[in-house]
Structures are given as C-alpha cells and as structure tokens.
Amino acid sequence: MTDKTDTQRGEWPELAAFKQRLRAFVAERDWQQFHSPKNLTMALAGEVGELLELFQWLSEEESQQLDNETLQAVAHEIADIQVYLANLSDRLGIAIGPAVEAKMKLNAEKYPADLARGKALKYSKLPKA
Amino acid sequence: MTDKTDTQRGEWPELAAFKQRLRAFVAERDWQQFHSPKNLTMALAGEVGELLELFQWLSEEESQQLDNETLQAVAHEIADIQVYLANLSDRLGIAIGPAVEAKMKLNAEKYPADLARGKALKYSKLPKA
Amino acid sequence: MTDKTDTQRGEWPELAAFKQRLRAFVAERDWQQFHSPKNLTMALAGEVGELLELFQWLSEEESQQLDNETLQAVAHEIADIQVYLANLSDRLGIAIGPAVEAKMKLNAEKYPADLARGKALKYSKLPKA
Amino acid sequence: MTDKTDTQRGEWPELAAFKQRLRAFVAERDWQQFHSPKNLTMALAGEVGELLELFQWLSEEESQQLDNETLQAVAHEIADIQVYLANLSDRLGIAIGPAVEAKMKLNAEKYPADLARGKALKYSKLPKA
Numbered sequence: 001m002t003d004k005t006d007t008q009r010g011e012w013p014e015l016a017a018f019k020q021r022l023r024a025f026v027a028e029r030d031w032q033q034f035h036s037p038k039n040l041t042m043a044l045a046g047e048v049g050e051l052l053e054l055f056q057w058l059s060e061e062e063s064q065q066l067d068n069e070t071l072q073a074v075a076h077e078i079a080d081i082q083v084y085l086a087n088l089s090d091r092l093g094i095a096i097g098p099a100v101e102a103k104m105k106l107n108a109e110k111y112p113a114d115l116a117r118g119k120a121l122k123y124s125k126l127p128k129a
Numbered sequence: 130m131t132d133k134t135d136t137q138r139g140e141w142p143e144l145a146a147f148k149q150r151l152r153a154f155v156a157e158r159d160w161q162q163f164h165s166p167k168n169l170t171m172a173l174a175g176e177v178g179e180l181l182e183l184f185q186w187l188s189e190e191e192s193q194q195l196d197n198e199t200l201q202a203v204a205h206e207i208a209d210i211q212v213y214l215a216n217l218s219d220r221l222g223i224a225i226g227p228a229v230e231a232k233m234k235l236n237a238e239k240y241p242a243d244l245a246r247g248k249a250l251k252y253s254k255l256p257k258a
Numbered sequence: 259m260t261d262k263t264d265t266q267r268g269e270w271p272e273l274a275a276f277k278q279r280l281r282a283f284v285a286e287r288d289w290q291q292f293h294s295p296k297n298l299t300m301a302l303a304g305e306v307g308e309l310l311e312l313f314q315w316l317s318e319e320e321s322q323q324l325d326n327e328t329l330q331a332v333a334h335e336i337a338d339i340q341v342y343l344a345n346l347s348d349r350l351g352i353a354i355g356p357a358v359e360a361k362m363k364l365n366a367e368k369y370p371a372d373l374a375r376g377k378a379l380k381y382s383k384l385p386k387a
Numbered sequence: 388m389t390d391k392t393d394t395q396r397g398e399w400p401e402l403a404a405f406k407q408r409l410r411a412f413v414a415e416r417d418w419q420q421f422h423s424p425k426n427l428t429m430a431l432a433g434e435v436g437e438l439l440e441l442f443q444w445l446s447e448e449e450s451q452q453l454d455n456e457t458l459q460a461v462a463h464e465i466a467d468i469q470v471y472l473a474n475l476s477d478r479l480g481i482a483i484g485p486a487v488e489a490k491m492k493l494n495a496e497k498y499p500a501d502l503a504r505g506k507a508l509k510y511s512k513l514p515k516a
Binding site: 270271272273276279280283286287288289291292294295296297299300302303306307309310313316317318319321322324329332333334336337338339340341343346347349350352354355357358360361362365366369371374375376378 | 399400401402405408409412415416417418420421423424425426428429431432435436438439442445446447448450451453458461462463465466467468469470472475476478479481483484486487489490491494495498500503504505507
C-alpha cells in the first residue's frame with residue numbers, strides 16, 4: 001500500500017508520511033512476516049499494559065502531576081502505542097484520520113451536549129430528550 | 130493548553146488540530162472532570178480489549194483477510210483508541226508526533242537492520258555486531 | 259472480610275485460604291491504601307499485558323511448544339494474574355468459585371453443544387435450533 | 388492432560404477439578420482447535436478489557452462502593468477471566484496453585500515488610516536494608 005492510497009483515502013498527511021517511513025523500517029528488517037494484524041494487535045495491547053503499570057498505584061490527582069521521569073516513560077509508551085496503531089491500520093488499509101472524524105460525528109449524536117453534560121453514563125442510560 | 134503550545138512542541142498539525150476539537154467536545158459536555166490521565170488510560174485499555182476480541186479466534190492468516198463487517202468494527206476500535214490516545218497526550222502536554230520520531234530513532238539503534246533482519250527477538254538477544 | 263465469609267459464600271477452599279494469606283501479606287505492608295478495586299483492576303491488566311508480550315510474535319503453533327524459559331515466564335505471569343484476581347475479588351466480597359460455576363451454566367445455555375460444535379461464532383450468530 | 392497430572396503437579400484441588408470439567412465442555416463443542424495458548428491469551432485480555440470499562444470513570448472511592456448492578460457485572464468478568472486463566476494454564480500444563488505459592492515467596496523476598504510498608508514503589512526503588 002503506497003502513501004498515494006492513503007492520501008486518496010484521506011489519511012492525515014503526517015500519519016500517511018509516517019506510515020510510509022514505518023513500512024520501509026519494517027521491510028529493511030524483513031519483519032512483515034511477524035506483523036499479521038493479529039500479532040500487531042497483541043503487541044499494541046502489550047504496550048498499553050506497560051502504560052497502565054505507570055498509573056496503577058497513582059491516585060487520579062497524582063496522575064495529573066507526574067514527575068519528569070514518569071512523564072518521560074508515559075511519552076515513550078504513547079509513542080509505542082501510536083506506532084503499532086499506525087502499523088496495524090496500514091496493514092489493513094484503514095485511514096485513521098477519517099475513521100476518527102467518523103467516530104466523533106457518531107459520538108456527537110450518541111452524546112448530545114445538552115443531555116450528556118456532566119454525566120459519565122453510557123448513552124443508553126442518558127435521559128431521553 | 131492551546132494548539133499553539135502543541136505547534137511549538139512540534140505536534141503533527143492534524144493531530145494538534147484534532148486535539149483542539151476534542152478539547153471543545155469534552156468541554157461542551159463538562160467531561161474533563163472524568164478525564165484524569167489515570168481514567169483515560171483505563172478507557173484506552175478498554176477499547177484495546179474490544180479490538181483484541183475481534184481477532185482472538187482468527188488465525189494470523191484470517192486476520193489478513195477480514196470480511197467487510199469485521200474490517201468496519203476494527204476501524205471503529207482503531208478510531209476509539211486514537212481518540213483516547215490524543216486525549217491522554219493532550220492532558221499531559223505530550224506531543225505524539227515528536228515522541229514517535231524519537232522512539233523510531235531509538236528503535237533504529239536497538240534494532241540495526243543488519244542484525245535484526247528476519248528476527249523477532251528482543252534486542253538484548255540479538256547477536257552482537 | 260474473614261475467610262468464614264468466603265466459606266459461607268461457597269468460595270473454593272484453597273482460594274479462600276489463599277485470599278486470607280494474601281490479606282495478611284498486604285496488611286503487613288500497609289498496602290490496602292493502594293488497593294482500591296480500581297487500582298487492582300489496572301494492576302491485573304498490567305500483568306495481562308506482560309503475558310501478551312510473551313506470545314505476540316509467536317505463531318499459534320509455536321505457542322503450543324514453548325521452550326522452558328518462556329514457559330517459566332508464562333507461569334510467573336499467570337501467577338501474578340491469579341493473585342490480583344484473588345485480591346480484587348476479596349476486596350469486593352466476590353467468591354470466584356461460585357461465579358465461575360454460574361458462568362459455566364450460562365455458557366452451556368448460550369452455546370448448546372449441538373449448535374456450537376466447531377464454531378467460534380458469538381452465540382447471537384449461531385444457527386437457531 | 389488428566390486431572391491426575393494436575394494433582395501430581397500439586398494444583399489446588401478445586402481448580403484441578405474445574406479444569407477437568409472445562410476440558411469436557413470444550414471437547415463437547417470441538418473448540419480445542421481455537422484454543423491455542425496464543426488465542427486464549429487474547430481472549431483473557433479481551434475480558435480484562437471489559438472489566439476495566441466497568442471502572443474507568445469511577446473514582447477509587449466509588450470503586451469501593453459499587454451498586455448491585457455493577458457488582459454483578461464485575462463478578463461476571465472475574466468469572467470469565469478465571470475461566471480463561473484455567474483454560475490457558477491447562478493447555479500449557481501449568482498448575483496455578485503452586486505457581487501462586489512460588490510467586491508469593493518471591494514477593495516476600497522482594498518486598499520485605501519492614502522496608503516496603505506503606506510504599507507502592509517497585510522493589511528496585513525501596514531503601515536498602
């Protein structure tokens with residue numbers, strides 16, 4: 001899949017460019033053989049596990065005031081997650097940007113501001129308009 | 130945090146723009162109170178769980194040939210994950226783009242192409258140069 | 259919560275006994291303060307992430323033939339997961355044994371052998387009797 | 388793997404008995420073909436994702452005072468996780484009970500009560516005796 005396909009599918013330019021560099025990085029190492037979508041999903045989940053471990057004993061308040069060392073570690077995990085997400089979407093021909101825009105439209109419908117304000121409830125539990 | 134801060138920190142332009150839209154969406158619903166980094170990390174992990182469930186009984190080969198319905202579902206989960214990742218990084222003032230670039234540089238050093246080619250081993254197990 | 263409560267709720271005896279030892283271990287270290295169900299859930303998920311990482315690049319076949327080192331590592335993670343599961347259920351007063359028996363009954367109804375045989379489909383997609 | 392093997396390996400009796408019932412349940416439905424350790428790990432992680440979602444917007448305090456409906460849902464997920472953990476360990480010939488006992492011994496050494504009391508730090512960061 002060339003970046004031209006990504007541009008045609010409306011992928012965010014920077015993400016499309018990154019996916020192309022990532023493709024080259026992977027090809028250089030002959031790693032595509034390990035990168036089935038199934039495997040990439042497991043790898044993504046593994047990184048998310050590492051991210052969770054950084055927060056597990058912190059209170060919500062402490063999680064807002066991370067020290068430098070923890071903040072750095074969190075940034076590293078966020079990067080790992082983004083890389084696997086880009087890789088997985090690239091393997092499946094999914095443009096993340098448009099998928100995000102579509103999801104935000106759906107979210108706006110499921111959670112109208114006037115009904116959802118201040119509530120963390122699932123939309124099925126929101127009071128009807 | 131304004132998008133100007135994100136641009137100063139070198140965030141990918143569309144991600145920076147999206148984070149700004151997301152901030153407005155959240156503020157409109159008075160949801161920031163639920164969005165401690167700790168909570169956002171849990172929500173991100175919850176979505177990754179949904180993504181895993183779509184692949185759990187598929188073979189690696191089947192995961193490369195998803196039917197339309199499953200592909201759509203995967204796209205939805207990828208979008209959800211990207212949204213929470215953007216939200217979390219925004220709350221912590223982390224620019225994803227630069228973090229990804231830094232991680233890729235590190236990966237290139239940990240996994241030199243000539244040593245890592247065709248191997249899925251962790252870098253500590255690669256043959257020494 | 260004493261083990262007598264667990265026995266009353268029908269918890270599997272060794273699990274009940276283990277929960278009691280775990281309670282003492284935690285109390286000795288004054289760790290209950292960190293062990294809200296929310297935190298324990300995150301810790302559990304963190305360990306599951308470590309388990310995923312052991313399998314992510316293995317094929318399904320390779321995952322059936324683990325070398326000794328990997329098998330040991332998997333056993334360690336399974337233990338960690340069981341410990342957090344016991345801790346979490348203990349904090350919430352949930353007896354795991356009875357919950358498992360109830361779930362198995364439900365699974366037998368959702369997935370009758372004659373309809374579900376050889377199929378990995380979710381029950382809603384099984385052919386109707 | 389018969390339950391006799393589990394008893395020989397010192398598995399907790401109730402867990403050994405359950406694993407045997409689970410084996411029959413799976414065999415009846417010809418599901419072993421889907422139950423590679425790799426797949427079972429993904430399924431386990433999927434259930435943990437569902438558990439996380441039940442807590443993601445709750446504060447630590449709220450997570451200690453769950454309403455009946457949420458408590459029921461949590462019990463269901465705990466059961467699902469236990470079932471997959473039993474299944475995975477059975478496929479790999481791992482006795483969970485002994486693995487847990489071994490891990491608790493290790494934890495007692497890594498986190499001596501007098502040094503670890505009241506601290507959520509990783510053992511490498513504990514003050515030296």
